[in-house]
Amino acid sequence: MTKHIAVIGAGVVGVTSAYELAAAGHTVSVFERGGTIGGAASFAPAGMDGPGWALGWSALSTCGGRLPRVSLGAHPQNWVWGARWLHAHRRSALPLLQQRVRRLAVYSLERTQELTRSLKLEFEHSTGVLVLSRSAAETKRMNAALAAFEQLGVPHRRVAVDECLVVEPGLHVESPPDAAAYLPQEGTANCREFTHLMRQHADRLGVRFVFHTQVAAISAGERPVLTLRSTAPSATGGPAHDLAATVERATFDAIVVCGALGSLPLLAACGLRLPMAALQGHSVTLPLRLDDVTAQSVGPRSAVIDAGERISITRSGSRVRVAAVSRLGRQPVADERAASQRLYRALDHWFPGCARVSQSQHWAGSCPALPDGLPLIGASGIPGVWLNLGHGDTGWAMACGSARVLADAITQRTPDIDVDGLGVERLRG
Numbered sequence: 001m002t003k004h005i006a007v008i009g010a011g012v013v014g015v016t017s018a019y020e021l022a023a024a025g026h027t028v029s030v031f032e033r034g035g036t037i038g039g040a041a042s043f044a045p046a047g048m049d050g051p052g053w054a055l056g057w058s059a060l061s062t063c064g065g066r067l068p069r070v071s072l073g074a075h076p077q078n079w080v081w082g083a084r085w086l087h088a089h090r091r092s093a094l095p096l097l098q099q100r101v102r103r104l105a106v107y108s109l110e111r112t113q114e115l116t117r118s119l120k121l122e123f124e125h126s127t128g129v130l131v132l133s134r135s136a137a138e139t140k141r142m143n144a145a146l147a148a149f150e151q152l153g154v155p156h157r158r159v160a161v162d163e164c165l166v167v168e169p170g171l172h173v174e175s176p177p178d179a180a181a182y183l184p185q186e187g188t189a190n191c192r193e194f195t196h197l198m199r200q201h202a203d204r205l206g207v208r209f210v211f212h213t214q215v216a217a218i219s220a221g222e223r224p225v226l227t228l229r230s231t232a233p234s235a236t237g238g239p240a241h242d243l244a245a246t247v248e249r250a251t252f253d254a255i256v257v258c259g260a261l262g263s264l265p266l267l268a269a270c271g272l273r274l275p276m277a278a279l280q281g282h283s284v285t286l287p288l289r290l291d292d293v294t295a296q297s298v299g300p301r302s303a304v305i306d307a308g309e310r311i312s313i314t315r316s317g318s319r320v321r322v323a324a325v326s327r328l329g330r331q332p333v334a335d336e337r338a339a340s341q342r343l344y345r346a347l348d349h350w351f352p353g354c355a356r357v358s359q360s361q362h363w364a365g366s367c368p369a370l371p372d373g374l375p376l377i378g379a380s381g382i383p384g385v386w387l388n389l390g391h392g393d394t395g396w397a398m399a400c401g402s403a404r405v406l407a408d409a410i411t412q413r414t415p416d417i418d419v420d421g422l423g424v425e426r427l428r429g
């Protein structure tokens, strides 16, 4: 039966969900408090995708059982989240958790490829990722992750140091890695560009995008109601001041919450408190230099992951992007500076001088994550309210698969994959 569905949030998850719901025959309206598509966490992430990226954290946890390279900050709630992370990644739980992550990531990659083919999408992307370690200690951890990949059937091969230069000729010969591995199935893409293309296709299917509109409240029920508040700038450029005049209510058959961090207060007001923490990260994007002799740009051809730092260095058209998620919760300004310096140092280590630092663009983003690292997809338990959120630093890698799983659930179609463990019920266990 065709439903009138509201989607909250126009990031990559909201836009792909809107597309899949419209493709399944529903009438869809997307409400976005900002003025554009992909303006929040989907703006400038590294854009890594594939099962190896999605499994990264849990695979690294097999070695040493600790949260890799993420600072918990001072807030006690973050430490509770960290303890839950360790519990979710305990040895006995890991095989099932990793199977679930892998299943959704592989499906998502297939869905992205299928959409790219069938809709003839053209966006910046490349395939193949080189993982590099700098020291024996890092190599030990990388080997543990590769052993997990082996068991889970994630394609990979070890690469001799010489061969690294064949894969990525721009690598700095003076700082060879201690060890390296190549993941042929993994890739990197411009998440924001993809999101804009999917918006165009959603438009063609009749999806209505409503910008500058904050969902202020959800009234649950068989026909749930949204309270909408305009966030459009006033004539003077500031926020709209006559709030009473800009509030309206709209009724739907179903509401899908894809508002990432902005979803949490809305759901909490409906009685659903999610144990999510904000993963905070940064990226810097810089124009690549051209080699004086060959006039070719130097820098990465595709993507490199600095295994010890979990920093990714990716090619995005004629630019290079360096990114990492580094802590939970809000970052003090001094730490932000240190986080960006870490990114420049990694670029300088692996590809010195490849880009114009004076023209770099800095971006900070945050995305909610559950301790087990999987998103929440499906019915929320609140009448009329559905969820697709909490993707942590795998939101691009998981978006297309999550969107299809969600649309199948709402449409009561049999999903293509086993969706056990993706829903809200797992939080009650």
Ligand SMILES: Cc1cc2nc3c(=O)[nH]c(=O)nc-3n(C[C@H](O)[C@H](O)[C@H](O)COP(=O)(O)OP(=O)(O)OC[C@H]3O[C@@H](n4cnc5c(N)ncnc54)[C@H](O)[C@@H]3O)c2cc1C
Pocket (backbone or CB within 6 Å): 008, 009, 010, 011, 012, 013, 014, 031, 032, 033, 034, 038, 039, 040, 041, 042, 043, 044, 045, 046, 047, 048, 049, 053, 213, 214, 215, 216, 258, 259, 260, 261, 262, 263, 266, 279, 280, 281, 282, 283, 312, 323, 324, 325, 364, 365, 366, 367, 389, 390, 391, 392, 393, 394, 395, 396, 397, 398
């Ligand atoms: C530094 C960094 C690097 C990353 N690298 C990768 C990577 O390599 N690979 C990968 O897969 N992922 C990566 N990620 C994660 C990825 O960027 C996110 O998981 C993904 O963009 C989340 O998409 P989303 O649509 O859920 O959220 P968002 O893009 O944040 O969209 C949510 C939207 O909802 C809107 N909204 C919220 N509340 C409301 C409301 N009440 N009313 C109306 N609108 C609302 C917001 O304005 C926003 O536009 C990275 C993240 C960071 C920070």
